[in-house]
Amino acid sequence: MPQHTTILGIESSCDDTAAAVLRDGKILANVTANQAVHEAYGGVVPELASRAHQQNIIPVVQAALSEANVKLDDLDAVAYTQGPGLLGSLHVGTSFAKGLSLARNLPLIGIHHMQAHILAHFIDDDAHRGIPTFPFLCLTVSGGHTQIVKITDHFEMKVLGQTIDDAAGEAFDKIAKIMGLPYPGGPLIDKHARNGNPDAFAFSRPKVGDLNYSFSGLKTAVLYFLRKQVAEDPDFIAKNLDDLCASVQHTIVQILLSKLKIAIDQTGIKQLAIAGGVSANSELRKQLLALEDELNCKVFIPKFEYCTDNAAMIAISGYFRFLKGQFSSLEETPSARLPFG
Numbered sequence: 001m002p003q004h005t006t007i008l009g010i011e012s013s014c015d016d017t018a019a020a021v022l023r024d025g026k027i028l029a030n031v032t033a034n035q036a037v038h039e040a041y042g043g044v045v046p047e048l049a050s051r052a053h054q055q056n057i058i059p060v061v062q063a064a065l066s067e068a069n070v071k072l073d074d075l076d077a078v079a080y081t082q083g084p085g086l087l088g089s090l091h092v093g094t095s096f097a098k099g100l101s102l103a104r105n106l107p108l109i110g111i112h113h114m115q116a117h118i119l120a121h122f123i124d125d126d127a128h129r130g131i132p133t134f135p136f137l138c139l140t141v142s143g144g145h146t147q148i149v150k151i152t153d154h155f156e157m158k159v160l161g162q163t164i165d166d167a168a169g170e171a172f173d174k175i176a177k178i179m180g181l182p183y184p185g186g187p188l189i190d191k192h193a194r195n196g197n198p199d200a201f202a203f204s205r206p207k208v209g210d211l212n213y214s215f216s217g218l219k220t221a222v223l224y225f226l227r228k229q230v231a232e233d234p235d236f237i238a239k240n241l242d243d244l245c246a247s248v249q250h251t252i253v254q255i256l257l258s259k260l261k262i263a264i265d266q267t268g269i270k271q272l273a274i275a276g277g278v279s280a281n282s283e284l285r286k287q288l289l290a291l292e293d294e295l296n297c298k299v300f301i302p303k304f305e306y307c308t309d310n311a312a313m314i315a316i317s318g319y320f321r322f323l324k325g326q327f328s329s330l331e332e333t334p335s336a337r338l339p340f341g
């Protein structure tokens with residue numbers, strides 16, 4: 001075992017090209033190139049994402065290495081996102097990681113993107129609110145996933161419930177699109193909601209069993225409601241944008257927390273974490289923190305830059321795999337629907 005362990009992490013599962021350098025659990029550099037090309041389309045266009053990854057990957061890796069002041073010779077392994085995600089996008093990061101692994105004789109480590117969102121909590125960073133101990137529950141909320149996960153070890157995770165249709169981030173983005181906001185709409189709804197009344201408009205909550213979620217009904221409810229209102233007043237959305245955003249955000253957060261509270265009750269686990277892009281949402285963070293007093297829980301929220309897609313979470317996951325000697329082979333292929341666990 002070398003004196004220090006230095007891991008290069010690569011993330012290219014959706015529309016962000018990212019590279020990070022991690023040494024012994026601490027992040028030395030965390031670089032992300034966002035792809036503005038999708039804004040005009042109201043959503044990620046997979047083919048354009050793959051092409052942008054191709055353009056970005058080498059400069060992003062070079063920027064991360066130079067910011068970390070680390071040379072290729074200093075690396076001990078290369079970790080990359082193997083899935084789930086957009087297949088063409090995943091291929092870019094995978095091919096790059098495999099090429100580097102072959103050229104520099106570096107161990108290769110394929111990482112599950114959703115597990116990595118959770119493992120971001122273990123990045124050794126002073127700004128954290130501490131690190132959760134096992135077992136803990138994680139509400140994993142991104143553009144593609146909404147899950148309640150029980151974590152008993154770094155790589156022992158069980159999905160207790162998940163969305164049966166749209167993800168929470170997708171609901172934010174699709175409803176934002178209905179209101180005429182550009183992609184990705186989640187952060188914009190969050191911004192407008194700060195000036196709005198969360199009780200201005202009431203939208204019905206889904207009735208799905210167990211710990212599962214559903215968000216497509218909310219999207220349809222907002223669509224029909226706005227169609228009716230706009231028919232009567234074409235300026236309805238512009239006049240009520242802040243209140244609409246606050247009401248939609250409030251509904252999504254209430255749906256997310258209602259099932260999480262049931263999971264806390266069923267498992268008796270009082271340590272709660274949050275992960276994925278939607279965990280950047282200010283209302284969700286606030287409501288979650290309120291559970292500390294309400295249910296005597298301890299809540300862990302990652303630093304903002306480790307919430308949305310990033311390569312730091314891939315590097316920390318790679319670090320834990322490295323310590324266990326769990327490496328991937330060059331034959332392994334990326335998977336759009338990589339199974340959990």
Ligand code: KG4
Nearest residue numbers: 142143144169186190277278280281308309
């Ligand atoms: O984890 P992530 O970066 O990418 C995926 O793996 O999907 O999550 C992206 C999602 C998008 O749907 C985006 O709108 C949402 O996270 N998001 C937010 C906020 N910031 C990002 N949703 C609500 N409020 C935010 N502040």
Ligand code: ZN
Nearest residue numbers: 142276277309
């Ligand atoms: Zn993600």
